[in-house]
Amino acid sequence: MGDTAAxxxxxxxxLLALAAVWRPLGDWxxxxxxxxxxxxxxxxxxxxxxxxxxxxxxxxxxxxxxxAFSLLGIVVLYLVQRLQGVLGFDxxxxxxxxxxxxxTAISFVTNTNWQSYVPETTMGAVxxxxxxxxxxxxxxxxxxxxxxxxxxxxxxxxxxxxxxxxWVDVVRGCTRILLPLAAVVAxxxxxxxxxxxxxxxxxxxxxxxxxxxxALAPAAxxxxxxxxxxxGGGVFNANSAHPFENPDAVTNWIEIFALLVIPVSLTRTxxxxxxxxxxxxxxxxxxxxxxxxxxxxxxxxxxxxTGPAAVAAGANLExxxxxxxxxxxxxxxxxxxxxxxxxxxxxxxxxxxxxGGGTLLNMLFSEMTPGGVGTGxxxxxxxxxxxxxxxxxxxxxxxxxxxxxxxxREVTCAVVVVLAMPAVVLLGTGLAIALPSTGGALxxxxxxxxxxxxxAFASAANNNGSAFAGLTVTGPFFQTALGVAMLIxxxxxxxxxxxxxxxxxxxxxxxxxxxxxxxxxxxxSVLVVGTIVLVAAIxxxxxxxxxPIAEGLS
Amino acid sequence: MSTxxxxxxDEATPxxxxxxxxxxxxxxxxxxxxxxxxxLLGVIYPLGVWGVSRVxxxxxxxxxxxxxxxxxxxxxxxxxANAAADPWFHTRPSASAPQDATAGLGPADPGTSGGSNxxxxxxxxxxxxxxxxxxxxxxxxxxxxxxxxxxxxxSGSGLDPDISPAxxxxxxxxVARVTGLGPDRVRVLVAEATRGRSLGFLGEPTxxxxxxxxxxxxxxxxxx
Numbered sequence: 001m002g003d004t005a006a007x008x009x010x011x012x013x014x015l016l017a018l019a020a021v022w023r024p025l026g027d028w029x030x031x032x033x034x035x036x037x038x039x040x041x042x043x044x045x046x047x048x049x050x051x052x053x054x055x056x057x058x059x060x061x062x063x064x065x066x067x068a069f070s071l072l073g074i075v076v077l078y079l080v081q082r083l084q085g086v087l088g089f090d091x092x093x094x095x096x097x098x099x100x101x102x103x104t105a106i107s108f109v110t111n112t113n114w115q116s117y118v119p120e121t122t123m124g125a126v127x128x129x130x131x132x133x134x135x136x137x138x139x140x141x142x143x144x145x146x147x148x149x150x151x152x153x154x155x156x157x158x159x160x161x162x163x164x165x166x167w168v169d170v171v172r173g174c175t176r177i178l179l180p181l182a183a184v185v186a187x188x189x190x191x192x193x194x195x196x197x198x199x200x201x202x203x204x205x206x207x208x209x210x211x212x213x214x215a216l217a218p219a220a221x222x223x224x225x226x227x228x229x230x231x232g233g234g235v236f237n238a239n240s241a242h243p244f245e246n247p248d249a250v251t252n253w254i255e256i257f258a259l260l261v262i263p264v265s266l267t268r269t270x271x272x273x274x275x276x277x278x279x280x281x282x283x284x285x286x287x288x289x290x291x292x293x294x295x296x297x298x299x300x301x302x303x304x305x306t307g308p309a310a311v312a313a314g315a316n317l318e319x320x321x322x323x324x325x326x327x328x329x330x331x332x333x334x335x336x337x338x339x340x341x342x343x344x345x346x347x348x349x350x351x352x353x354x355x356g357g358g359t360l361l362n363m364l365f366s367e368m369t370p371g372g373v374g375t376g377x378x379x380x381x382x383x384x385x386x387x388x389x390x391x392x393x394x395x396x397x398x399x400x401x402x403x404x405x406x407x408x409r410e411v412t413c414a415v416v417v418v419l420a421m422p423a424v425v426l427l428g429t430g431l432a433i434a435l436p437s438t439g440g441a442l443x444x445x446x447x448x449x450x451x452x453x454x455x456a457f458a459s460a461a462n463n464n465g466s467a468f469a470g471l472t473v474t475g476p477f478f479q480t481a482l483g484v485a486m487l488i489x490x491x492x493x494x495x496x497x498x499x500x501x502x503x504x505x506x507x508x509x510x511x512x513x514x515x516x517x518x519x520x521x522x523x524x525s526v527l528v529v530g531t532i533v534l535v536a537a538i539x540x541x542x543x544x545x546x547x548p549i550a551e552g553l554s
Numbered sequence: 555m556s557t558x559x560x561x562x563x564d565e566a567t568p569x570x571x572x573x574x575x576x577x578x579x580x581x582x583x584x585x586x587x588x589x590x591x592x593x594l595l596g597v598i599y600p601l602g603v604w605g606v607s608r609v610x611x612x613x614x615x616x617x618x619x620x621x622x623x624x625x626x627x628x629x630x631x632x633x634x635a636n637a638a639a640d641p642w643f644h645t646r647p648s649a650s651a652p653q654d655a656t657a658g659l660g661p662a663d664p665g666t667s668g669g670s671n672x673x674x675x676x677x678x679x680x681x682x683x684x685x686x687x688x689x690x691x692x693x694x695x696x697x698x699x700x701x702x703x704x705x706x707x708x709s710g711s712g713l714d715p716d717i718s719p720a721x722x723x724x725x726x727x728x729v730a731r732v733t734g735l736g737p738d739r740v741r742v743l744v745a746e747a748t749r750g751r752s753l754g755f756l757g758e759p760t761x762x763x764x765x766x767x768x769x770x771x772x773x774x775x776x777x778x
Contacts, residue, residue, distance in 0.1 A: 009755040013755075045587070048586065061580075064580050068580045072588050120666045130592050133596050134596040171591075174595065190603065190606060190607050193615045194615075195616055196604055196607035196616040205624045206764075207632050207642065207764075207768060208632040212661070212664050214618055237666055241711040242711045243711060244619075248757065249751065250753070252757065309674050312687075313703050313706050314702070318669070321714050322716040322760050323760050349672075350669065350679075352674050443671050444673040448676075470672065
């Protein structure tokens with residue numbers, strides 16, 4: 001079987017598997033967030049924490065809960081890293097450097113999982129487990145909670161702006177969705193050869209008699225939630241390219257499936273909660289269209305050697321593993337950058353101009369094709385709001401979506417979400433390029449050097465976490481600037497989305513009239529695709545023309 | 555049984571519910587929740603998975619795919635005792651192997667991982683590819699154009715355990731000559747270390763270098 005045929009079969013298998021779980025998982029998640037009963041274990045958690053699980057929070061209170069939980073998460077994770085040497089089980093690594101600890105604490109709490117450190121020589125098992133693994137779960141649960149709160153905004157009528165209980169949503173996301181799924185995936189990965197060791201390394205002897213020490217880590221448990229929670233932070237520096245994180249093509253396929261499954265199935269959850277499955281299908285269509293188009297671009301670009309080094313080598317295999325080859329690398333790269341995961345099984349910096357440019361553009365679509373867990377759904381709902389508003393302007397129809405009118409305040413919230421990321425990316429990249437020190441941090445020169453910086457800020461502001469990793473980001477400017485970009489890129493949209501949810505929940509539901517735009521039809525999907533592409537083109541075309549496009553055409 | 559969807563307070567409550575004491579309550583709840591979830595997700599969950607990994611049959615994989623001879627299936631290039639009589643199959647170049655003299659051909663550092671991150675238009679990478687091609691062609695005694703792509707490009711991990719069947723085939727005649735095993739015998743060993751695509755369609759055909767060199771060593775114990 002040829003490479004292309006095998007690659008296409010792999011793709012078909014992936015799509016079939018996602019289609020098979022879409023309905024049961026989507027329905028299950030809808031039940032999780034609408035069930036009136038608390039589990040026995042959950043009641044223990046509420047008792048221990050003093051949380052009243054039955055209070056129904058207004059949007060403002062909900063936002064304060066989310067922000068307090070995240071802020072304290074950052075503080076705790078910073079302290080865990082700084083105190084690693086005292087906590088024990090640090091495998092001799094000692095305290096993590098303050099700059100790295102600052103950046104990493106923000107990075108894992110914001111679900112970015114950007115890594116400005118080499119895990120093998122920085123993070124002991126104690127930090128990997130009680131620090132990083134925990135935030136892999138809870139940052140994902142926060143994303144889902146905010147998405148569900150926004151859905152409740154559409155569903156509820158005259159609720160006084162009440163949108164649910166943030167604590168309950170976060171706890172249930174962990175206990176009923178992420179933890180069970182992660183346990184299953186972790187054990188499957190373990191059985192297929194992913195390492196799970198509490199030792200820092202093992203001494204081995206080669207056939208040549210030379211001794212060396214290979215790095216080990218508690219990988220399987222973190223690998224599972226790293227993909228399922230669209231986190232992406234590796235326990236090894238090489239991430240999912242490392243044979244101990246991703247030993248073969250089967251684990252590779254499972255990891256791709258795991259990072260797509262929740263964001264994709266949440267469209268079903270949405271449809272079910274709003275009482276019209278076709279609303280969710282319309283958004284799934286948008287996601288699938290852009291995901292498929294970007295896969296075609298990245299795969300084609302990688303399969304044809306362009307660029308002098310790839311031509312000299314005969315194919316674009318620099319930074320790729322033999323066991324994955326080009327199709328399985330392109331599929332992983334497209335899926336990880338379109339879901340805000342940021343795990344990599346091959347190095348995007350070494351991709352061709354248009355292949356690497358494709359991974360960059362995936363992030364610049366603002367991570368909603370299908371996007372991160374929860375974040376993808378709330379981001380695309382916000383764009384749907386903007387699309388309905390634009391359609392209303394064009395044809396003079398009343399802008400309303402899912403029975404809620406979109407007035408000035410609602411659209412203002414949506415526009416804040418849409419513009420926050422581009423502002424951070426463009427201002428951050430511009431500032432970095434203006435600094436003389438940036439020249440020394442670049443791993444490659446010319447247009448590709450600019451791509452590295454643009455990619456870094458796109459990755460941080462979209463909470464993706466993958467990198468054009470030739471860029472040296474351990475200096476104080478990048479540690480700080482990217483940390484701030486991650487914070488703004490995460491929490492400004494969350495606050496605006498929750499404000500939007502509160503405004504919508506306060507409104508009465510209006511029955512669709514003759515002038516209401518049908519948002520559960522393919523025409524609406526086309527409109528949303530157009531809005532996503534148009535916003536990205538207007539904001540980023542000049543920057544992209546100077547980086548991947550210039551490289552590809554030179 | 556309790557309900558979430560009912561409103562627990564009157565809708566007419568003033569619209570400023572977030573007071574200082576409310577903020578403090580939220581912060582305390584948040585901190586307690588971080589701690590409780592840390593125990594559940596950061597201690598119980600990973601140690602549970604670790605416990606499963608102690609099951610016989612999973613244990614050796616979980617501790618680094620160790621073989622009975624004490625080596626790992628990870629890709630660390632072997633160094634021949636005499637470069638002129640090199641009996642080993644070699645891995646791909648690695649970004650963590652010495653770059654100056656050998657352009658990354660040589661043993662990687664398995665204590666870390668990663669790739670070159672060089673772009674497809676990088677002059678450094680063009681140079682490295684040329685140096686690797688020349689060195690490998692000289693080692694195998696073949697035309698430089700015959701050296702396959704995976705032999706001249708560094709992997710993403712720097713520890714790629716595998717080479718392509720083409721790169722293995724390129725090394726057969728040298729290994730056969732140095733070990734005295736003969737090409738047919740060596741080809742059988744290569745076939746033993748070769749895996750097709752998983753399930754027939756996932757990934758690429760591979761040859762595991764550690765496994766293959768262990769087979770060479772077992773068949774020709776004098777090789778060093």
